Amino acid sequence: MTMLIDGHNDLAWAIRQQYGDLDHVDLAKGAPDLHTDLARLDAGGVFGQFWSVYVSPELYQGAAAVTATLQQIDLIRRLVARYPDRLVLATTADEVENSGARVASLLGMEGGHCIDGSLAVLRMMRLLGVRYMTLTHNKNLDWADAATEEPVLGGLSEFGEEVVREMNRLGMLVDLSHVSPDVMRHALRISTAPAIFSHSSARAVCDHVRNVPDDVLKSLAAGGGVCMVTFLPAFVSSAVAQWHAEARREAQRKGVAKGHPAYDELMTKLAKKSPPPVATLAQVVEHLQHVREVAGIDHIGLGGDYMGNDPMPEGLEDVSGYPRLFAALVESGWSDSDLAKLAGGNVLRALRAAEDSADPVI
Numbered sequence: 001m002t003m004l005i006d007g008h009n010d011l012a013w014a015i016r017q018q019y020g021d022l023d024h025v026d027l028a029k030g031a032p033d034l035h036t037d038l039a040r041l042d043a044g045g046v047f048g049q050f051w052s053v054y055v056s057p058e059l060y061q062g063a064a065a066v067t068a069t070l071q072q073i074d075l076i077r078r079l080v081a082r083y084p085d086r087l088v089l090a091t092t093a094d095e096v097e098n099s100g101a102r103v104a105s106l107l108g109m110e111g112g113h114c115i116d117g118s119l120a121v122l123r124m125m126r127l128l129g130v131r132y133m134t135l136t137h138n139k140n141l142d143w144a145d146a147a148t149e150e151p152v153l154g155g156l157s158e159f160g161e162e163v164v165r166e167m168n169r170l171g172m173l174v175d176l177s178h179v180s181p182d183v184m185r186h187a188l189r190i191s192t193a194p195a196i197f198s199h200s201s202a203r204a205v206c207d208h209v210r211n212v213p214d215d216v217l218k219s220l221a222a223g224g225g226v227c228m229v230t231f232l233p234a235f236v237s238s239a240v241a242q243w244h245a246e247a248r249r250e251a252q253r254k255g256v257a258k259g260h261p262a263y264d265e266l267m268t269k270l271a272k273k274s275p276p277p278v279a280t281l282a283q284v285v286e287h288l289q290h291v292r293e294v295a296g297i298d299h300i301g302l303g304g305d306y307m308g309n310d311p312m313p314e315g316l317e318d319v320s321g322y323p324r325l326f327a328a329l330v331e332s333g334w335s336d337s338d339l340a341k342l343a344g345g346n347v348l349r350a351l352r353a354a355e356d357s358a359d360p361v362i
Contacts, residue, residue, distance in 0.1 A: 004322055005048035005096065005344030007228035007303030008108060008177075008199035011036045012072045012079075013054050014308035022075050028083060035306035035318040038086050043320035046103055048096050048344060050132065050198060050303075051076045054110035057139040058257060062116050069114040073107060073128055080105050091129040093352040108175065108198055111137030112144060112163065119166050131351065132173035132198060135163070135183060138258070145180040147209040155186035168192045171358030173351060176200075176220075177210070177230075177303075184216045193357045194224035194350040199303035201235045201287040202227075202294075208234060208241045214294050221295040224353060226346045228303030229287050231316050233279035236287060243276040281315030285328050288342070297338050301347045 014034055019025045031037040041049070053072035060068045080087045090096045090104035107130045114133070115121040122133070135156075136146040143160035145151040156164065164187050167174050174195040176184045188195060197220070203211035212220070212227055220227060233240040247270050248258075256262045291300045306312065306319055315324050326339055334342075 002340050003047045003097075003344040003348070004045050004302070005050070005104070005347050006046060006319075006322075007050050007196065007301055007347060008052055008110075008230070008305045009036060009049055009319070010052050010054060010305065010307040012051055012075050013056075015075065016072070018308055022078055022082070027079070028086070033309045035308065035312065038083060040318050040320040041086075041103055044318075044322040046319060046322070048090065048099065048104035048106065048348075050106045050108040051079075052108050052110045052198075053114075053130070054137070055114065057111055057113045057137045058260065061113060065111075065113045066116050066121055069109060069125070070128075073125075073130070076105065076107060077129075089129060091131065093348050093355060096348060096351070106131050109133040110175075110198075111135075111178070112141050113137065113139070115163075117142065117159070119162065122163065122166060122172075123170065126170045126172055130172065132175045132196060133167060134175040134177050134198060135160070135179050135187065137178050144183050147178055147180050151180050151182060153182075155180075155182045156190075160186075161190055164191055168354070168357065169359045171355045173354050176212075176216075181213055181216060184212070185219065188216070188219045188223055188225070191223065193354045194226065195220060196225055196301075196347065196350060197227045197303070199228060199230035199232070199305040201229050201284075202290040204294075205283075205287050205290050206236060206238050206241055210235050212291075217291060217295040217299075221299040224299075224350060226299050226301045226350050227291050227295060228301035228347065229284065229291055230303045230305045231279075231284055231313055232305050233276070233311065233313055236283045236313060237277060237279035239277040240279050243274075276311075278311070279313040281313055281321070281325060281328060284313055284316060284325065285332060288329065289332065292338075297341055298346055298349075300342055301344070302342065 027037040055068040080089045088102040096104040109130045135144045138148040140149045143157040175198045177197045177200045201211045203213045234244045
């Protein structure tokens with residue numbers, strides 16, 4: 001396993017929610033109530049990490065979303081500065097490759113609500129080091145439909161197309177996780193640089209709206225993009241997806257919206273009453289095999305989506321689990337070359353392609 005670059009980790013949001021601020025947790029001493037700390041990054045062989053600077057669209061909209069995203073960027077930058085011998089900020093493919101023994105730390109912005117409808121804000125986020133933006137999170141925007149809401153636009157609006165083109169010009173990867181299938185297809189038609197899914201799996205294996213249909217996987221590959229398969233149980237296991245669908249329906253009946261404390265409390269209560277099924281490492285391998293078969297070995301990566309202490313698949317409970325996944329793939333016949341592409345070679349190639357096609361003038 002060489003140069004493992006993971007596409008999505010929500011450590012910053014977990015720290016914000018569970019600790020309030022970085023000052024209240026020391027990742028060098030370990031953080032058992034999180035999926036991620038320095039020792040487990042090392043044990044997992046993580047070479048590079050896209051840290052998500054996500055903020056909830058249910059809690060933050062408009063200017064408040066911009067401010068909260070800047071706070072998340074600040075948190076990751078302070079995190080890197082706190083552990084300079086273990087982490088290093090990376091804003092280019094070259095900086096990732098030259099990070100040495102330190103974890104190359106990249107920034108990914110999750111959800112177009114974070115720019116408040118402003119290309120100027122998008123440009124400033126790029127100057128701060130953000131290398132991808134997920135076009136939506138779980139709520140529709142005026143300019144793009146989300147996967148988890150009823151579609152309104154049937155794709156991108158004219159402004160949505162401007163966002164994609166401006167991201168291409170800036171050398172930011174267009175991230176299609178969370179968007180509707182029509183937005184996926186629309187963005188892939190107009191993007192002039194490789195796009196990515198930073199944390200999505202195969203819809204043919206698990207029929208969840210957050211996963212990627214086969215026709216989109218083929219179009220993604222045709223444009224040089226990369227699907228970074230995620231480990232989130234509801235996107236990996238059909239049984240877990242069904243449990244969560246029923247839980248969401250119960251929340252709707254009770255008028256409890258996701259993103260609010262009452263929603264998490266309800267999920268905890270439902271899990272105690274009827275524990276959800278458990279996803280497995282073997283099911284993640286099924287997704288990887290399928291994406292490889294449909295898109296090809298040059299268009300697949302890993303986007304674990306580790307967060308706080310929510311259950312993850314057996315064998316992949318936290319960021320230390322990657323070697324177990326690679327061992328399973330070796331047993332399935334993956335070669336060293338295959339594993340190198342999956343681990344980070346493919347996404348690094350896409351990142352460099354986005355840089356090479358960019359206009360250097362902000």
